[in-house]
Amino acid sequence: MAEDKNPYLAKWLNDDLTPQELEQFKKSEEFDDYDKIVKGLEYFDAPSFDEEASLAVTLQKLQDQKKGKVIRLKPFIYAISAAASILLIIGLFFNKVSHTVDLGTQLSVILPDGSTADLNAGSTLTYNRFFWSQNREVQLDGEALFKVETGNNFTVITDSGKIEVLGTVFNVKSRKTIFEVACYEGKVSVETNSNQQQIIKKGEAVSLKDNKLHKTNISRSGPLWKNGESLFISIPLKEVLDELERQYNITFIRTNIDENKLFSGGFLYNNLDLALESVLVPMNIEYVINGLSVKLSYK
Structure with missing residues (x-):
């Protein structure tokens, strides 16, 4: 020029x-x-x-x-x-938009079409900023409650599989060894990385155990974590301690306990001492708090 x-x-x-x-x-x-x-x-x-x-x-x-x-x-x-x-x-x-939730906190994200994703502690949500209406797809690492506006297919991609809907309310939990999807409105199609597929409707949930999808019925109108609590049924203690760390931003020293023992019970998110007692006392485990570090040992 x-x-x-x-x-x-x-x-x-x-x-x-x-x-x-x-x-x-x-x-x-x-x-x-x-x-x-x-x-x-x-x-x-x-x-x-x-x-x-x-x-x-x-x-x-x-x-x-x-x-x-x-x-x-x-x-x-x-x-x-x-x-x-x-x-x-x-x-x-x-470019992509990414939202990461700190430990001990939660975050509500409004997507470009008005759909929402409420993220639990220690979760990350990523999606493309542009061309959203042609490709409503998000990547999730962690746990989130989605309320999806009606439109083209809405897809949630996780490390364990993907979830596809048109417009509905559902919760996805994808953390290391855990993959669970619960539907509270509409219908949801769940497909694992091994090509197993289940369609669930309101009041149903699926979870991946031993590399197989298992369907169950649920009576709740939403995930318990939205009310500030967690509930576990015959879950390895390691996963319960992981959730405690996420919700309270603490670190357990676990070398002196057996994390593979199964735990049934729950804890609230608003009182650390009460939460620790709710989980550790039934497992006959003592704890010593030092700042954000919690040392565990058997009585």
Whole structure:
């Protein structure tokens, strides 16, 4: 581009051109090429690539196509601004939004279509910022209660499997060795990584045990964690202690106990001493609290 048009590219990418400047820029031979680059971003999903390397290749090809013509971007600051603007556009279209909940807290997330995801402690939810209406998909590590607005398929991806719905209320718990889905409204399709599939409706739940999906009935209208409590039935003590750590932001020293023993019972989230007694006393375990560390041993 001629030197008197150098500022136009950066200002155009930043939407800072006056109407007169925009008309002048559109008359340049290079405008169509730049316009195609930006418009093309609207039709592609995010690839895995090095943004800076990709930009360099794109601009090099653009220069090669201008046979015999030198495209000069001076002063240098405008070239830097233009490159940064293009990278910004790529990032805005392709980036993901991630929400991570700290230990001992909960978080409510409103998704782009008005659906909500209430995240339990120590959970992470990730989704694409753009093109949401065409691809309502989230990645979950942890536990969340979803209330999904009616629309295209809504998919929750976890390490153990995926859940698909149209519009409903359901809870997903996916933590290391645990994979559970409970439906409180509508219908939910659950598929494991081993291609096992179950469709559950309101009042039903499935859990993955010994690599098999098991369906059960539930009477509650929502997950207990939303009311600040956890309940376990014949669950290894390790998983109960893990949940205590998440809800109270503490760390257990467990070397002197057997974490494989089964526990049945529960605890509340609003009183640490009471929660520890509720879990440890029935298991004949003593505890000593030192700050955020809790040492366990048998009586």
